[in-house]
Amino acid sequence: MAWSVMGWVLASMILVCLLVAIATDLTSRIIPNRLVIVALGCGVGLRLLSGPWSLLASLLCAIAILAALSPLAANDLLGWGDAKLIVAVSFAVPAHHVLSLLLAIAMAGGLVSCLYLAARVLLRRAVFVHSGVDLELGLRRALHRLVRREGARILANEPMPYALAVFGGVAYGFATK
Numbered sequence: 001m002a003w004s005v006m007g008w009v010l011a012s013m014i015l016v017c018l019l020v021a022i023a024t025d026l027t028s029r030i031i032p033n034r035l036v037i038v039a040l041g042c043g044v045g046l047r048l049l050s051g052p053w054s055l056l057a058s059l060l061c062a063i064a065i066l067a068a069l070s071p072l073a074a075n076d077l078l079g080w081g082d083a084k085l086i087v088a089v090s091f092a093v094p095a096h097h098v099l100s101l102l103l104a105i106a107m108a109g110g111l112v113s114c115l116y117l118a119a120r121v122l123l124r125r126a127v128f129v130h131s132g133v134d135l136e137l138g139l140r141r142a143l144h145r146l147v148r149r150e151g152a153r154i155l156a157n158e159p160m161p162y163a164l165a166v167f168g169g170v171a172y173g174f175a176t177k
Helices: 005-028 033-050 054-074 082-094 095-124 136-154 162-177
Strands: none
Touching: 005 033, 005 082, 005 136, 005 162, 033 054, 033 082, 054 082, 054 095, 082 095, 082 162, 095 136, 136 162
C-alpha cells in the first residue's frame, strides 16, 4: 500500500486507538466511543486520500457490516463496542480489501478464543500456580493483577476482550497491503 506521510500518520493513529481499546477492554470490558470515533475519523481520512469514490464504497461496506453485526450484538454474541470498532476500522482499508480484513479479524478472534479456552482448562485444573516471585515493582504488580483478573473472568465464562482480535486483524491488513 503506497501511502503518503499523512496516510502513515492516520494508519498509526488507528493502531494507537486499537492499543488503547485493548487496554480498556482488558481492564473494564469497555471500548470507549471516543476511541471508535477517532479510529473512524482516521479511516475516513485514509479513504479520502484515495478519493471520494473510495469513501463511498467504504461507507457502503460499513453499512453492510453494521447490518451483519447488529443482530450478533443485540443477542450478546458480540459486544456493541466490538461491533462499532469493527465497523470503524473497516474504513482503514479499501473496500475491496474489507472481506480480507474481516477474515483476518475473525482468525485473530479464533486464536484469542483458543488461548482463552486453553487458559480456562488450565485454570480449572489449578495448573496456574503463583510463582512466588517478589512483585515489588508497580508494573509487575499491575501485570499480576491483570492476569489474576483475567483468570477470574475466564473461570466465570465472561466474554473475551475482542479488541485484541480487531487489532490483530487490522495490523495484519496493514502489513499485507
